[in-house]
Amino acid sequence: RVLLIAGRPGSGRTALAEALVRDLGRGYRDGVLRARLGEPGGDPVPVERAARLLLDDLGVAAPPGADGDELSGLLRDALKERRALLLLDDAADAEQVDSLLPDNPRCLVVAVARGPLTGIPDVRPCTVGGLDARSAVELLERYAGSVRITVDPQAAEALVELCAAQPAALLLAGGWLAARPTASVADLAKRLRALPGEPATTRPLARTFALTYGALPAPAARALRLLSLAPLGLADAQVLSALAGCSVSAAGSLLDGLVDLGFVRAAEHGQYEVPGCLMPLVAQRLAAEDRDSEVQLARARMLERTVRLLQSCRAVTEAEGSAARRRLAGLPRNLRFPHRAAAAEWLRTRQPALLAAARLAVADGELDTLARRLVAALVRALTAHRGAEAAAPELYGLHRLVLDVAERRGLHRERAAALLNLADLDARTGRTRDALARYRAALDAGRLAKDPYATGRAMESVGGAYQELGDWQRAADWYGRALAQRLARDERADQARLYGRLGTVHTYAGRYGEALRNWRAAAAGCRRLGDGAGHARALSEAARVQEYAGRPEESARTCEEAAEGARRAGDVRLHAALRLRLADTLERLGDPVAARLHRAAADRLLAPRPGAPAPVCPDGSAGHDTPTDATKVAYEIRSGSQKS
Known part of the structure; x- marks a missing residue:
């Protein structure tokens, strides 16, 4: 197994x-x-x-x-x-x-x-303890050349013994010999024996690392130490350039040199990796030789470079001539992507390291401003390239990181935004009670931040959670609270949507009088906004409520009014669905001739046009027999930074 x-x-x-x-x-x-x-x-x-x-x-x-x-x-x-x-x-x-x-x-x-x-x-x-003696010597020979091994085989065997035949130690020893063509194998073995501490009590890898690291030039040694800050131990020339404060070309040369010496190995997609066995040794050197302020500055430079690359990655998805594209044109060439496909590939291959960078930045606790910017840039880039649905698992983790920072720093507005985002994802995956708890917490945070958007959004979402749980009374109560705030702030589009939501829950609860009043109010609000399609949909729901209430004549008149509104708005699918429903109503009223006329009109509307796919009745439109929130619209949760 x-x-x-x-x-x-x-x-x-x-x-x-x-x-x-x-x-x-x-x-x-x-x-x-x-x-x-x-x-x-x-x-x-x-x-x-x-x-x-x-x-x-x-x-x-x-x-x-x-x-x-x-x-x-x-x-x-x-x-x-x-x-x-x-x-x-x-x-x-x-x-x-x-x-x-x-x-x-x-x-x-x-x-x-x-x-x-x-x-x-x-x-x-x-x-596994290491290589056999013959294989270990062959590995050394690959770096040092056959001549130096052949002229002194005993020294080669002694070096293998000092390295305990461990491949990682032998690679470092081979890199040291490759960089010094005139040095003998015996010379390296002698240097290893001369290191402080008894070889029998010191790990062979640690001793070999100490010797080979000590022989590095200062720029290469500093670059190696700083690579221990790279997320997941993965870095490319851009990352090392930011960490070391050097040019991208110089960083690439340093990485290639470290590969030749065995300290770094090439990974996929143009990245380089510090082997896991060397990472603790490199991190110890960083702690011993670099001041905390220098380490923090290097980490901040790396995060800032990552933020700019993510902003460039997202900007390339914008339309030509947009403000984001104009800002992109002002960036240095090595921070720009030639086209969307290149940016998407970079995001795909760097995603594990980018997510790790966000986690490390938040865990650090001293770079919270940069951490928030990094998370925000990563959320926007993932959404732009993959879409909110496909990137939902990654977005969930990122919103939790935002919540951690907001709670640590007492940032109530950001806390409310993170809670709303997390609750939306919980609700989408069926964890409605978890979502309800987070919506309530977001409401408290929004009130502490005195943010009317967050409080209104949270109250409406609490109502939506109760609606999902089938608690119509509480759902109507919370929708009513949210509506009162929208009325006080004269936010008319939100008012129309909330009237529709109230109409929906009252319909489910069988309170048809309240439902009809709210759908009429939603229709009036859409009419004032000039939203012809929304006005027609609200009227169609009002007609549905009248039918449920046993008033088919009124339902037919309202449905006719809604169909005319859909025709004027140019909503062909809604117009056809309303004609079909009107035909059903007229049949129940005993007028089959008029019903056939309306069905024929609907068939003409739904007939495929040359070169166009056949339209179908939309889900949740007037073609269904269950009440829906016809004026509901999709929108994003805004954080404080987005509002400002």
């Missing part, structure tokens, strides 16, 4: 696992799924995040805000009928692996960990 490769970081355990997966992967028709269960700093990755990554690889949509147990269950369900191979790298403990194990015996898990996974049944372990 589980093949475990256990070993210390730097022992080659991940490379062995990858080689095994490449060999076994051909036998699994649904492919290989990969998840890293450890952060570069050593912290375990939450099960929720790992499960969501695996579900994304499977193409399974996971609801935003779902917890680890729910996502683990979704993952097991998704793998129930599949034959897949899972590679779980850098697992912290058995519980972390167990939560991701599929129930399907046709799936195989290859796990990489430091030690045994006690408690998981059917685990076959393999402990």
